[in-house]
Amino acid sequence: GNSVTQMEGPVTLSEEAFLTINCTYTATGYPSLFWYVQYPGEGLQLLLKATKADDKGSNKGFEATYRKETTSFHLEKGSVQVSDSAVYFCALSDTARRSGGSYIPTFGRGTSLIVHP
Amino acid sequence: SQTIHQWPATLVQPVGSPLSLECTVEGTSNPNLYWYRQAAGRGLQLLFYSVGIGQISSEVPQNLSASRPQDRQFILSSKKLLLSDSGFYLCAWRTHFGQGNSGANVLTFGAGSRLTVL
Numbered sequence: 001g002n003s004v005t006q007m008e009g010p011v012t013l014s015e016e017a018f019l020t021i022n023c024t025y026t027a028t029g030y031p032s033l034f035w036y037v038q039y040p041g042e043g044l045q046l047l048l049k050a051t052k053a054d055d056k057g058s059n060k061g062f063e064a065t066y067r068k069e070t071t072s073f074h075l076e077k078g079s080v081q082v083s084d085s086a087v088y089f090c091a092l093s094d095t096a097r098r099s100g101g102s103y104i105p106t107f108g109r110g111t112s113l114i115v116h117p
Numbered sequence: 118s119q120t121i122h123q124w125p126a127t128l129v130q131p132v133g134s135p136l137s138l139e140c141t142v143e144g145t146s147n148p149n150l151y152w153y154r155q156a157a158g159r160g161l162q163l164l165f166y167s168v169g170i171g172q173i174s175s176e177v178p179q180n181l182s183a184s185r186p187q188d189r190q191f192i193l194s195s196k197k198l199l200l201s202d203s204g205f206y207l208c209a210w211r212t213h214f215g216q217g218n219s220g221a222n223v224l225t226f227g228a229g230s231r232l233t234v235l
Contacts, residue, residue, distance in 0.1 A: 032221035043226035093222045109160035
């Protein structure tokens with residue numbers, strides 16, 4: 001079955017530091033890969049996505065590259081801000097439907113990021 | 118525009134009481150809908166999903182049930198709450214972007230409902 005593994009958190013950084021949150025996956029076929037962000041007390045929001053190998057997703061200064069050879073989709077940002085403090089979820093979605101007829105994405109456990117001024 | 122609403126936003130309930138959480142989507146038709154639970158300090162647990170009116174698939178056996186009485190309404194219920202039902206409940210609907218192999222299935226989440234069972 002599909003699985004997503006994220007680095008354990010929390011990740012604690014000072015403002016303007018470089019961020020990397022590792023994500024690796026196991027899937028059959030050619031899944032799409034995602035990063036979602038959850039700010040305190042809110043639901044998840046799509047941060048970025050990549051649909052095929054070597055694609056780079058980017059948004060709000062965050063980037064992640066779909067690496068098929070290493071089955072990875074690491075999230076990076078060159079200079080974090082206090083407002084980036086949140087929980088980040090890596091996820092994948094393949095083209096297979098469940099028996100009930102819907103697509104079910106697979107989420108990692110989430111990585112908490114804390115940015116200090 | 119397409120939006121998703123959840124209510125109530127916060128709920129404190131005694132053990133053994135009933136529960137009803139509601140999720141409504143606007144601006145789309147026949148959406149695939151999902152209920153997730155997020156326990157404190159833990160990841161997302163898929164509870165139920167629905168591909169249409171009256172069609173519910175359960176992912177884990179538990180004290181909860183779901184119903185879809187209308188196309189854009191998804192309800193999470195319990196007859197008797199347990200302490201372990203406490204958590205942050207998230208509703209989501211699925212959007213497909215793009216076409217063919219370059220397409221992707223993306224979930225859009227509501228703001229969540231925080232349930233505390235005492």
